[in-house]
Amino acid sequence: MKKIAIVYHSGYGHTARQAEHVAKGAASIDGVRVQSIGADAVDAHWDDLAAADAIIFGAPTYMGSVSAPFKSFMDASSKVWFGQGWKDKLAAGFTNSASQSGDKLSALMQLSVFAAQHGMTWVNLGLLPGNNNSKGSVEDLNRLGGFVGAMAQSNADEGAEAMQLSDLRTAEHLGARVAQLALRLQ
Numbered sequence: 348m349k350k351i352a353i354v355y356h357s358g359y360g361h362t363a364r365q366a367e368h369v370a371k372g373a374a375s376i377d378g379v380r381v382q383s384i385g386a387d388a389v390d391a392h393w394d395d396l397a398a399a400d401a402i403i404f405g406a407p408t409y410m411g412s413v414s415a416p417f418k419s420f421m422d423a424s425s426k427v428w429f430g431q432g433w434k435d436k437l438a439a440g441f442t443n444s445a446s447q448s449g450d451k452l453s454a455l456m457q458l459s460v461f462a463a464q465h466g467m468t469w470v471n472l473g474l475l476p477g478n479n480n481s482k483g484s485v486e487d488l489n490r491l492g493g494f495v496g497a498m499a500q501s502n503a504d505e506g507a508e509a510m511q512l513s514d515l516r517t518a519e520h521l522g523a524r525v526a527q528l529a530l531r532l533q
């Protein structure tokens with residue numbers, strides 16, 4: 348069994364829903380066990396992260412970067428960094444924000460640099476952009492056109508239940524991709 352951990356923060360539930368779909372995608376692959384961990388509850392789960400084959404990081408984009416509780420988790424992980432305890436594990440990332448762009452790429456770049464500092468191997472989204480030609484639509488997978496990780500956009504005046512299904516399917520794709528790659532590294 349390959350172990351996939353998802354560490355995420357969500358202030359208002361949108362990124363939590365995105366995380367659920369990353370987990371759903373990973374769990375759809377045989378031979379994989381998935382564990383979702385709230386970034387603010389990580390203290391009970393350092394051993395689980397040490398045992399994981401892959402860790403997928405997720406945070407909402409707040410002020411053009413990952414949210415503060417997620418950054419606290421990043422800083423707390425420096426204890427692991429000293430011993431390079433996550434070296435060569437797979438890593439991937441996802442983020443969600445209100446604007447179509449909203450500087451989500453900045454948050455994903457933070458996550459990928461974070462993974463690199465830990466010596467992890469970054470898994471990109473592996474999808475061509477959707478909704479970028481005259482036949483495209485918001486229903487397209489990867490409609491926001493990210494490459495580094497999975498993006499989702501949530502209207503500022505709506506709850507997580509109103510999130511775009513295409514963004515949730517894109518999250519599922521990322522989870523499944525990480526699980527498949529983890530299995531390839533037997």
Ligand SMILES: Cc1cc2nc3c(=O)[nH]c(=O)nc-3n(C[C@H](O)[C@H](O)[C@H](O)COP(=O)(O)O)c2cc1C
Nearest residue numbers: 357358359360361362407409410411444445446449
């Ligand atoms: C403090 C704060 C800062 C935010 N900054 C951004 C931003 O930089 N770009 C953006 O598009 N949306 C921004 N938003 C909107 C959130 O990204 C959006 O509401 C998101 O769906 C929240 O995810 P969550 O429910 O998982 O917390 C911000 C929201 C808050 C509360």
